[in-house]
Amino acid sequence: MKTREAVKIAFESGLDLVEVDPNANPPVCKILDYGKLKYEEQKKQKEAKKKQQGEVREITMGPRISDHDLEVKLKKVKEFLESGNKVRIKIMFRGREMTHLEWGNELFTKITSTLENEAEVEVPPRLEGRNLTFLLKSNK
Numbered sequence: 001m002k003t004r005e006a007v008k009i010a011f012e013s014g015l016d017l018v019e020v021d022p023n024a025n026p027p028v029c030k031i032l033d034y035g036k037l038k039y040e041e042q043k044k045q046k047e048a049k050k051k052q053q054g055e056v057r058e059i060t061m062g063p064r065i066s067d068h069d070l071e072v073k074l075k076k077v078k079e080f081l082e083s084g085n086k087v088r089i090k091i092m093f094r095g096r097e098m099t100h101l102e103w104g105n106e107l108f109t110k111i112t113s114t115l116e117n118e119a120e121v122e123v124p125p126r127l128e129g130r131n132l133t134f135l136l137k138s139n140k
Contacts (some may be wrong), residue, residue: 063103
């Protein structure tokens, strides 16, 4: 089929003539919806990017968490890291706890020292409203 005929058919059907393989001899073209093709390509790229990075899991706790509760939470963090996920830890301050932000910093150093062999800090701790958040990734 000649190019003019293909363009005419594509125009009449409300679609686009898209060159699929320009290196072939003769070049390969298809009649299809170009917007839909671009959308599907973007969708595939997003999925590939998600699989490459792994998921970000989140663990929340308060600044006055007990030692045993912290051990349980850290055990869960280790599981997430071993499965290839990143972990966002959120320390939530309630009420007057905001006047003691050093409790959150102490908890951060306690967590990082406990997990120093399994994880490293990707995003350092920062205060977002009433929450102190930081991101850990596996160092393996």
